Amino acid sequence: MIYFKLPFNEKLYTTNQKPGTDHVNFYSFDGLRQLSFEGDFIEADPVQFEQVIITNESVKKDDSRFNPESKDEYLQTLQEVIEVIKENELPKIVLSRRKIFKNFNHIDYKESFKNMCQAYPNAFRYLFNDGENAWMGAFSEVLGKFNKNTHEFETMSLAGTLPVSEDWSKKEIEEQQPVSSYIRNILETYAENIEVSETYDHISGNIKHLRTDFKVTIQPEDLDTIIHELHPTPAVCGIPKDFCKKNIQQFEKFPREFYAGYIKIETDDTVQYFVNLRCAKLYQDSVHVFVGGGITTQSNPEKEWTETELKSEAVLKNLVIS
Template sequence: MIYFKLPFDENLYTTDHHLNTDSVCFYSFDNAQQLNFPGNIVELSPEEFEKASITNESLPDNKDHFTAETKTEYLQKLEKVIEVIKENELPKLVLSRRKIFTDFSNIDLKQGFKNLCTSYPNAFRYMFIDDENAWMGAFSEVLGKFNKITHQFETMSLAGTLPVSESWSEKEIEEQKPVSGYIKNILKNYAVHIEESDTYDHISGNIKHLRTDFKAEIKPEEVDKIIQELHPTPAVCGIPKDFCKENIQKFEKFPRELYAGYIKIETEDTIYYFVNLRCAKLYRNSVHLFVGGGITAQSNPEKEWIETELKSQAVLKNLVLG
C-alpha cells in the first residue's frame, strides 16, 4: 500500500492495484533496486484513509541489525573525505549516514504521516508499506517534471543547507554553483533554449537551501534519458559523478537503498520525478533516518554533523512514537 500527496496539493492519493500499469515507481540511489506500485493513481478521501488498517503490526521486523556510527567515527570519516576532496580538487562530494532510533515500542503511522504532510506542504510526501519495506518521507527537490501536452521539462538546482535564521556563506554559495552548471550542461544537449531563474531561498521546515529553476522544451522520448543523465545529481552525489560514486561506496558504512534515489509519479498529463532525500526506513522496533550533506574543501566537520542532525528531525519530529 502507498499513500502520497503532491507538492502544494492536499488531496491524498494511492494506486488502485490494476496490474496493467505502474504509475508509481521508486528507484534506489544506485539504480539496482526498483519498487513498483501497480495501478492507476486514485484519490482517497480522509474517511477512507481513517478506515485503512495501518498499524505497527504492518511494519517489517528489522533483520539488518545495523549499528549507527558514533559522532566521533563520522567526524573522523569527514576529515578523510575532505582530504580526498582537496587532493583531487573536487567541487563537492556528498556523504551520508544512518541515524538509528530505537527508543519506542509503537509507531502511530497514520498520525505521523498526517504530521509530515502538514509540516511540508511544498514537498512530495509519501508513506508505503509492503512485505519487505516500509518508508516515509517528504522532500521538495524535483529531479524532473514533464508536461505531456506542452512538452515542457522543469528541473531545479538545490544545494547548500543552513538553519532558516542563518545567512549564506561562501561555502554554501560555492556548493550550489556546480549543481546549476551540471544541469545546464545536460539540458543543452536536448533543448535549443533553456530558461534559468535567479537563485533564491527554498525553505523546508527548519532549514533552507539555495535554489535555481530551469525550464526547457524537450522531446517526450528523451525524458527518461535526461533523468538517467541527471541522476544522481551533484546535490546527492558530487562532482565528478563517477569518481564521487566510487568514493561514496568506499566511505559510507551503509547502503543508501532508496535514500537519494528518485520517485517517478505518472498522471494523465504530467510525469514527476522527485528526489527521495528527507526519508526514513521504518521497522517495528527501529527507525532508520537517512541524512547527509555536501562536503567541500571548506567544510567544517562539526558543522556538517550538526547539519545532519537537523535534517534527521525532518521525519523524526513528525513521527508519533510510544
C-alpha cells in the same frame, strides 16, 4: 499499499492496484532496484484511510544488524572525505549516514504521516508498505517535471543547507553553483533555449537551501535519457559523478537503498520525478533515518554533523510514539 500527497496539494492519493499499469515507481540511488505500485494513481477515500491501521506491528522487524555511526566516527570519515576532495581538486562529494531511532514502544505511522504532511506542504509526502519494505518521507527537490502536452521540462538545482535564521557563506554558494552548472550542461544537449531563474532561498521546515530553476522544451523521446543523465545530481552525489559514486560506496557505512534515489509519478498529462530525501525506512522496533550533506574544502566537520542532525528532525519530530 501506498499513500501520498503532491506538493501544494492536500488531496490524498493511492493506487487502484490495477494489473498491467504502474504509474508510481521508486528507484534506488544506485539504479539497481525499482519498486513499483500497480495501477493508476487515484484519489484516496478519506473515510477508508481513517480506518487503515498503520502501526509498527504492521511492518517487519529490524533484522539488518546495522549499528549507527557515532559522532566521532562520522567526523573522522568527514575529515577523510575532505582530504580526498583536496587531493583530487573536486567541487564536492555528498556523504550520508543513517540515524537509527529505537527509543519507543509503539509508533502510529499513519498519524506520523499526517504530521509530515502538515509540516511540509510544499513537499512530495508519502508512506508505503509493500510487505517487504516500509518507508516514509517528505521532500521538495524535483529531479524533473515533464508536461506531455507542451513538452516543457522543468528541473531545479537545490543545494547548500543552513538553519533558516543564518546567512549564506562561501561554503554553501560553492556547493550549489556546480549543481547548476551540471544541470545546464546536460540540458544544453537537448534544447537550444534554457530559461534559468535567479538563485533564491528554498525553505523546508527549520532549514533552507539555495535554489535555481530551469525550464526547457524537449523531445518526448529524450525524457528518459535526460533523467538518467541528471541522476544522481551533484546535490546527492558530487562531481564528477562516477568518481564520487565510487567514493561514496567506500566511505559510507551503510547502503543508501532508496535514499537519494527518485520517485516517478505519471498521469495522463505529466510525468514527475522527485528526489527521495528526508526519508526513513520503517520497522517494528526501529526507524532508520537517512541524512547527508555536501562536503567541500570549506566544510567544517562539526557543522556538517549538526546539519545532518537538523535534517533528521524532518522525520523524527513528526513521529507519533508512545
